[in-house]
Each structure stands twice: as C-alpha cells, then as structure tokens.
Amino acid sequence: MTAVDAPIRVLVCEDQELVRTGYVTIFGAQPDLDVVGEAADGRTAVDSARRLRPDVAVMDIRMPVLDGIEATRLLAGPDVVAPVKVLVVTTFNLDEYVYEALRAGASGFLLKDAPPRDLVHGIRTIAAGESLLAPAVTRQLVGRFADRIRSPRRTTAAAEALSVLAPRETEVLRLIAEGLSNAEIADRMVISRETVKTYVSRILTKLDLRDRVQAVVLAHRVGLVTADG
Known part of the structure; x- marks a missing residue:
C-alpha cells in the first residue's frame, strides 16, 4: 500500500x-x-x-x-x-x-x-x-440557541448578510444546514467535490463565519431551513 x-x-x-x-x-x-x-x-x-x-x-x-x-x-x-x-x-x-x-x-x-x-x-x-x-445534533444546536437568534433585528441583519451570496452558494448553505457532507452536496447538485469545497470557502468568507456550525445556525436564523427539516 x-x-x-x-x-x-x-x-x-x-x-x-x-x-x-x-x-x-x-x-x-x-x-x-x-x-x-x-x-x-x-x-x-x-x-x-x-x-x-x-x-x-x-x-x-x-x-x-x-x-x-x-x-x-x-x-x-x-x-x-x-x-x-x-x-x-x-x-x-x-x-x-x-x-x-x-x-x-x-x-x-x-x-x-x-x-x-x-x-x-x-x-x-x-x-x-x-x-x-448528525441531523438530530443540528436540531439540538438550533433549538438551544433559538431564543437568542430569533429576535427581529438579528434575523433581519442575518437575512441582509445572506444577500451577498450567489444563488448556488445559497443552495450549498441550505444543504450544509441540512447536515449534508461535501460529498453528499456534490451528489445532490451534480457538481464535483472540489467545486463544493470552493463554494463552502466562499460562503464562510463572505458571511464572516468561522465554521460550518456557525453556518448551520445562521441558515436556521434566517429561515433558510427549519429545525424540523
């Protein structure tokens, strides 16, 4: 080997x-x-x-x-x-x-x-x-912080921040929030894994996020996905 x-x-x-x-x-x-x-x-x-x-x-x-x-x-x-x-x-x-x-x-x-x-x-x-x-963990994370991230002012600010994303980047963010890996996103969108990695990097940079956990919380905050799927 x-x-x-x-x-x-x-x-x-x-x-x-x-x-x-x-x-x-x-x-x-x-x-x-x-x-x-x-x-x-x-x-x-x-x-x-x-x-x-x-x-x-x-x-x-x-x-x-x-x-x-x-x-x-x-x-x-x-x-x-x-x-x-x-x-x-x-x-x-x-x-x-x-x-x-x-x-x-x-x-x-x-x-x-x-x-x-x-x-x-x-x-x-x-x-x-x-x-x-894990999907259950995603729901738990969002549920725990729901009260602090659902104020109208914060939600509006988050939604405005999301406007900097291109449509395909927004779709990748939605799939990240659903708990999909890069490989699963690539299969779902019929693109290469390298392209997905590029999208993820752009999303984190544009939204000034540290990691995918923050991306998941933001996506739920703006209603891109919900805790119930």
Whole structure:
C-alpha cells in the first residue's frame, strides 16, 4: 500500500469497555481504517493522540480524569499547532456540552445509536477534511440557541448578510444546514467535490463565519431551513 493509499489512522477514546471494543471491531474490519490505539479516559486520549498522531480521534464526551470536551480542546483547539481531527460520538444528543465540544474544535458529532456504516462514513468524511453533524445534533444546536437568534433585528441583519451570496452558494448553505457532507452536496447538485469545497470557502468568507456550525445556525436564523427539516 502506497503512502497515497495509506489507511486512515484512528484512535478510539471511550470509557465503556464494551462500546470501545465494538468500535475497534467495526473500524478494524474496514480495509481503509487502522485502529492505532485505544483510550479509556480523556487524559490517556490526549497523551495517546500526541504520541500516535492519528488522522481521526473518535471521542466520547463523558469520560473520567479529563472529559471529552477538554480533551478535544487540547487536541483540536484554536491554539493547537498540529491539531488532530476529532469525531465526537456520544449517547447524549441533548447534552448541554454538545455545542461546547464543537467550539472546542471537534470536526463532527454523531450519536452512538448511529449505524456502523454512519460511524465509518463519519471517520472518512472528517479524515478528508470535511465536517459532519448528525441531523438530530443540528436540531439540538438550533433549538438551544433559538431564543437568542430569533429576535427581529438579528434575523433581519442575518437575512441582509445572506444577500451577498450567489444563488448556488445559497443552495450549498441550505444543504450544509441540512447536515449534508461535501460529498453528499456534490451528489445532490451534480457538481464535483472540489467545486463544493470552493463554494463552502466562499460562503464562510463572505458571511464572516468561522465554521460550518456557525453556518448551520445562521441558515436556521434566517429561515433558510427549519429545525424540523
């Protein structure tokens, strides 16, 4: 296998042994994934990630010693020189720490009840440099901040900001808010993934947004999509 075809290096960070073993089995069965380590607490996760340099760390939120949010911040936060991509996978779709985990630098968030194929897809998506939000998580994020983003003045200002986008960029923003990955957007719009990446970059720049999470909230704020889909 050449360097170009090298498998995605995965670190599994989960305190429940049964769940952790299940992840290792599922991921290890994929020819393009290589489980390089396991961690049962946040501190071990950080130490292992710094030592093993995985492409993706699959991170639970609630772990002993150091929780998944702080571990994510130490591995993928804005001040990290060589960040590790983090996919948060947890039971708590209504957990008050969901947004904080994403703010800490997580590239994606899935629920533990997601089928194995979705977990594997999530790892591949994040390893490719994209981000991923489960639809239920998108609804939770918007719901949590609904009160503070739905004032008439803020909504009007957001709608005016959206006017700088071209029609195709607006469509891409709508699909981002629905939780689609770049690959899924490319399939839906019948364009290349590189073109989608260009659109996403333009959207974030034009709207002065940091990441896709902010894009999702803005899209819901202006009514481009709704929390119910």
